[in-house]
Amino acid sequence: GGAMASGDTLCVFFPTDGEEPDTGTAATLDTRNSVWVLDFDGSSDEVIDFAGFMPRVYGGGGITATIIWSNESGTSNVRWDLAFSRLQDDVDDLDTHAFASAQSATATGASATGEPDYAEITFNDGSEMDSVGAGEYFRLRLTRDADHAGDTSTVDAELIALELQET
Helix, strand or coil: CCCCCCCCEEEEECHHHCECCCCCCECEEEEECCEEEEEECCCCCEEEEEEEECCCCCCCCCEEEEEEEEECCCCCCEEEEEEEEEECCCCCCCCCCCCCCCEEEEECCCCCCCCCEEEEEEECCCHHHCCCCCCCEEEEEEEECCCCCCCCCCCCEEEEEEEEEEC
């Protein structure tokens, strides 16, 4: 098979895929009308990690992450930070999660409570995504930067899903 095309989905993560981070306060699993969500607090930064495998068809075009989330109530903005950690064969150590610098987006809350907002964060191929390549295991760290000036929501931000696509 050939390489993926721009816009093709590479991975999707759901709330129940979340893993406890080695540092920081973890976002908490919850439900909203029987839909699993991860609650990220409105007053303090919370974190969740996801484990991933970069499909072998990844063509090296960079990554666009789409964070699908909703405000617990209201329509305020939320600041998201997302960072990759590459676990290269016989190089990187599981005991020291070394994440690349986070890329960020201030996401505009949906126009009504309960509606999802699709917020995008783009990573250039290379250092922005910790040089994760096709066929490699990686970790992805999502943080709500609740004390950022752009984060105007005081309630939980509920993560519904996170998609990675080839840019």
